[in-house]
Amino acid sequence: MLKTSPLAPASQPKLPPIDGVKIAAMNSGIRYKGRDDVMLMTFDPGSVMAGVVTRSKTRSAPVEQCVDALKAGGRARAVVVNAGNANAFTGRAGDMTVMQTVEAAARALQCQADEVYVSSTGVIGQVVPVGAIPKCVEALPAKLSADGWAAGAAAIMTTDTFVKVATRQAKIGGAAVTLNGMVKGSGMIAPDMATMLGYMATDAAIPQPILQALLSRAVEKTFNCITVDSDTSTSDTVLLAATGKAGNAVPQSAGDPALKDFKRALQEICLDLAQQVVRDGEGASKFIEIRVSGATSAGAAKTIGLAIANSPLVKTSIAGEDPNWGRIVMAVGKSGAKAERDKLKIAIGGVEITASGMVVEGFDEGPVAAHMRGKEIAIDVDIGLGRGRATVWTCDLTHGYIEINGDYRS
């Protein structure tokens, strides 16, 4: 059993119900004992779904199924998630398990197959016992509850050390709407155990194409700006359902001014959940925010930020509380994005370290070293060439990561 991450939030919010959304969880017997590992989330008729999935070329059968359902129009009645077996790289047997899961949900909820979304997380390459998930799907509807968010979030965990949920309120026109979300993940991936899966729901009435546009945009600056170990899952999936029960005036486009506050809330909840994944990063002892400015474009800024965030040398030096800013220079240089040595400015914990291609005169390492002894590390990098900005989040690379991921078999 893994110890709770030292970066875990002090407490988790109690999530309010979302009108039209119910959740149930149970144990499947596939891998885990003494805990739930299958979640069913249902949506009232008329709900829609938006989704973003991994860019991996070897994505799993459940991911393919989600993509197909989104393409079919993104109508939503159910999400089924199991933890402990990723049903990835399981060939036709894997496709069959997904199909049988979808059929079981469609039967149980009296809905169409393309209104069901399936996710799996856990070990890659092991065939899921036939019927194990469909059997749960048959039993779960009797247990559905509007208060099931925390139970659902616990059921989808693998190497996660704490339950990750978030909630936000927003207004669309005069109507109050609620956004709830849950996420699991503690490496960007560990195929053994740690894909990132996120499920959000709102009672807002938002047409599917608009919901998709809003989600895609929010993910780009949140879930797609975090990294634990640079590895990308075969199974990463983020879904957002909208039940339409809040009775707001239906927006006509993604640019509708009435959506401004909802966009703010969606961005906030995605960022909250994404940062919780980083805070549960495998072996993490420091939460690191890297703010890049002055790049030639926002894309270049993100490339530079992720090069710093993914550098094993930067991550190990932060684990060692060593203000080794030379490694940040190195990471900027290797990113491939445009940079000039003599324009680069680096600050750690708000203390300026470099300017004009070298360390600032009279630089005192003391305050930077003190900052690095804390749990929250802030790195600012100004490229000095343009107006491109991005912020990314990561954690340090510690012995804990090696321990969790090097499963010393005897």
Added chain:
Amino acid sequence: MLKTSPLAPASQPKLPPIDGVKIAAMNSGIRYKGRDDVMLMTFDPGSVMAGVVTRSKTRSAPVEQCVDALKAGGRARAVVVNAGNANAFTGRAGDMTVMQTVEAAARALQCQADEVYVSSTGVIGQVVPVGAIPKCVEALPAKLSADGWAAGAAAIMTTDTFVKVATRQAKIGGAAVTLNGMVKGSGMIAPDMATMLGYMATDAAIPQPILQALLSRAVEKTFNCITVDSDTSTSDTVLLAATGKAGNAVPQSAGDPALKDFKRALQEICLDLAQQVVRDGEGASKFIEIRVSGATSAGAAKTIGLAIANSPLVKTSIAGEDPNWGRIVMAVGKSGAKAERDKLKIAIGGVEITASGMVVEGFDEGPVAAHMRGKEIAIDVDIGLGRGRATVWTCDLTHGYIEINGDYRS
């Protein structure tokens, strides 16, 4: 003091002299005590130089100087290398140190400034004490010896745990020629200490543009196919000098058939030196060869190979002797190169593990687990789409890497 890598070769060859090449080493007092840390390598008049340097956008002042000297025609009289201070990101002070080093060498050897090549490796961002390297350059000519290869290779080490040299013989037409080389490096980079620097010399007579073409080509499949931690140095440099003393018929083009055996020898020595760097990878306990075939192009194969080699999850599972082939599937998927789940074949230690998008029927993990308990790990990945091939080399990711790179200051 670091323990010698468990992957170090049992012994190092004694290098023969190269006609026209002399080497000397001494201590500079910059960082290290009780060992040499500056090397001077000289070449008789008429020698030429080829070189390949880091693609980093934040490369060091010495790297810029090498590039300028190569651009000026690649005539060669001297190489000066210091270890312990990379003179990188040191602004104008760094440029000044390089300039003074070049001037001292040109004076001492009665040559032109653009016949001198400077390299530095060690800590980034610390200004080198004024005059420390030029002072050595003045003293070193008195100590030059044709037998100085091992002493030179020892002087350029930083976190290296063993001296790395290699030698090969070849024929050009009827003439026998010799190739010697030395390299240092134990991460692709650790800006603290571990840039990769390589210096080779031959007595062959080969015009500079041809020598450059041969070196560039050899580096692509050797030094550019190794990775320890995916980080790229600000200082990486590989130089190859040719003195022309062997009296061979001068080749007229890089395609000259008389160069066939020399190309073989150059490829071999580059690969030998590159693999020694991997064998001294920081914290390494396993040497890993990854052979990719069936990719859509050679470039795609290399991209896939490096994605596997750089994956922290693959590297930690190998450290843990865990045949976690699912992580190889993941790395292929995230590489960005074209791949199809159901065509992918993976073998470890020659044992076929996957076919048709899933594990092979009756797969017995025993032989693979036994292979992984050894020190030399072989991974074969067939993408099944084309004829592109590449082989890359790396090491595992262990607690030792974290220890070396997380300098726990108190």
